[in-house]
Amino acid sequence: MKANTRREFLADIGRGMLIGSVGSSLALDLGISSTFAGEEAAKLTFGELEPLVSALQETPLNKLQTMLVSKLNSGTDLQTLVSAAALANARSFGGQDYIGFHTFMALAPAYQMTRELPTELKPLPVLKVLYRNTAQIQDTDSQHHEILHPVEPLTLPPNSAGGPLLQTATRSADYDQAEGTFAALAQGPVDETFNELQYTIQDELNVHRVVLSWRAWAMLELAGQQHAHTLLRQSVRFCVNSEQNLQKYNRPPSKIRIVLPMLLDQYSLLSKPLGNRKADDSWVDSLARTIYRSNPEQAAEAAAAALAEGFDPEAVGEAISLASNALVLHDQGRTKAFPDKPLGSVHGDSVGVHASDSANAWRNIARVSNKRNTIASLIVGAYHTAVGRYNSKLNELPYPLQDQLEQITSRNPKQLLQEAEAAIRNQDQFRAAAVIHQYGAQGHNARPAFDLLLRYATSEDGALHAEKYYCTVKEEFQNTRPAFRWRQLVALARVTASEYGKPSPGYAEACGLLKINS
Known part of the structure; x- marks a missing residue:
């Protein structure tokens, strides 16, 4: 027997013994392959998109942007x-990597942002998120x-409701079962x-769980x-991982598991x-x-009561x-630096940004779901929002405060936007919020304000949240009545000033390749 073959043979035995002792699911989480010498795990592939998916995984980072711009130029x-x-993200991470799933969640928002940009700038938000993805x-x-x-579907009990079956399988904390x-339900x-x-999804309160x-x-x-x-099985794996962590750290599951069925x-x-x-x-x-202002259980019941009274979801x-x-x-801002x-x-994973992204996701899921999940998503969404409030130290009055508003005296829309941009560049959250508040109160057109804030949602990293939060605000502004909708843009102005000063990696290179002054 050749030496290298002997080593492979012994390594295979050792790997098999280890997998046998920890189990196949845990072995996969630990990065231990169950394949042996001469074997490869079956690869998930994507037809005509496969060459591009592979290129986005494997192209060296210093050549990625050039390759992408070349692709764009060739059609x-x-x-x-x-x-x-x-697809590259899903195949690589399967909803199991923190930066990975944040990047996945930024992809569709980045594409949405392109629809609001001039032709020459459209690639920028996409290129910066693709750079983050490959990196x-x-x-x-x-x-x-x-x-x-690839995964083989199980044979499910006949005439069984799929949702509860998947819920039970996920709660078992077993990847293979879930x-x-x-896979069977996806047929x-x-x-x-x-x-x-x-x-x-409704089993636990986690922004990444619902937004993913x-x-x-x-x-x-x-x-x-x-x-x-x-794309959807990423969420299944995320939920199984969450269940495993509950067991590992001996934590109780969320009370929403009791509250939701009780209110229904x-x-x-x-x-x-x-x-x-x-x-x-x-x-x-x-x-x-x-x-x-309520605790989570009270907030959930308020939503349930409103739905029971026949109010429009x-x-x-x-x-x-x-x-x-x-x-x-109302956020006082971080009291500890990270x-x-x-x-x-x-900005980033602040209580307000997380709550807003979660609420946006719960609302959107309610819109596209059946009656049961429309109702459940809104009840859980109310509970989720109150969890953020209940666990945070917040200012009694909302920003901008009255004295901050009184410092903004201009009524000229162009000048107000210039003042807003100066405040953003000075990272003055409260002045940026005050200017946009006054701009809206004077009845000016929202589009130029969005254009200003979009510019920084495109350039800044935002601690992985710039793209998602911009699109959250844009959607919520459109779906909020005129009396309240400007609160959304005021919040975005504050968050934009907070995140300014750290351009996203890859952004400057993309600007250079596209011959755009950054």
């Missing part, structure tokens, strides 16, 4: 690049240790698969429904049709204040959005 469109990047894949060597591989169950219609997934689910669904519009299983039953919500009762400004503002969702927006406006997030900052 590859931004939608195709984003779709391939989403993380290669930093973790995930192109050589991919998480997602993945096999979901059905895509919208049904998404609805069945929501039972598991929503962004995977939104990505289907770009990548196509043929990739639904690949208490208010007989599943036996009633969805209401279409219109809500006036005073009602929406009152519900928003209730959600903001959009009105309930609007109140949840305004309550989460209040968390940005890398890329200094004292007083409110």
Whole structure:
């Protein structure tokens, strides 16, 4: 026997013994392959997109932007690049890497941002997120240790509801059981698969859990429904990982597991049709204040009671959005500095940004789901928002304060936007918020204000949140009544000033290749 063959043989025996002792699921998490010499794990591939997906995993980072611009110049469109990047991310990380899933969640928002930019600037938000994507894949060597591989569907009990089955499989904290169950469910219609997934999403309160689910669904519009299983199964693995952590650290599951079914039953919500009762400004503002100031159980019950009274789910969702927006406006800022997030900052994973992104995801899921999940998403969304409020130290009054507003005296829209930009560049959160508040109060056109803030959502890193939060605010502004919608832009101005000063890696290089002055 040759020496190298003997070493391979012994290594295979050792690997097999280790896998046998820790189990196949844990071995996969530890990066221990169950394949032996001469074997390779089956690779998940993506048809015509496969060459581009592989290129986004394997092209050296110092050559990536040049390759991408060359692709654009030769006719590859931004939608195709984003779709391939989403698949490269899913295959590499499977919802298991912190920076990885943040990057996935930024892809669709980056593409949405391109629709608001002049032609010559459209590639910039996409190129910077694709750079982040490849950088993380290669930093973790995930192109050589991919998480997602083909999975065999389990045979499910006949005439069993898919959502509860998946929920039980996920709560078992077993990847194989949950993945096999979901693979079986994914053989059905895509919208049904998404609805069945929501039972598991609603089990815990975590911004990444709900936003990953929503962004995977939104990505289907770009990548196509043929990739639904690949994109959505990231959420299954995320949820199993969460369940394993509960067990590992002996933590109790969220009380939402008790609160949600109790409220559905208490208010007989599943036996009633969805209401279409219109809500006036005073009602929406009152519900928003209730959600903001209540404990999580009270907030959830307020949403449930409103739905039981027949109010339009959009009105309930609007109140949840305004309550989460209040968390940005009342945030005192960080009291402890972190890398890329200094004292007083409110960007990145701040309570308000997280709550706003979560509320946006819960509302969007409610819009595309069946009746049960429309109701459940809004109840859980209200609970989730109140968790952020209940666990945070917030200012009694919202920013900008009255004395900060009184310092803004101009009524000229152009001058006001110039003052807003100067405040952003000085990282003066409160002045930036005050200027945009006064700009809106004077009835000026929102589009130039969005254009200003979009510029920095494109250039800045935002501690992984710039793209998502910009798109959250844009959507919530559009879906909020005129009396309240400017609160969203005021919050975005504050967050933009907070995040200014750290351009996203790869942004300057992209500007240079596109011959754009950065």
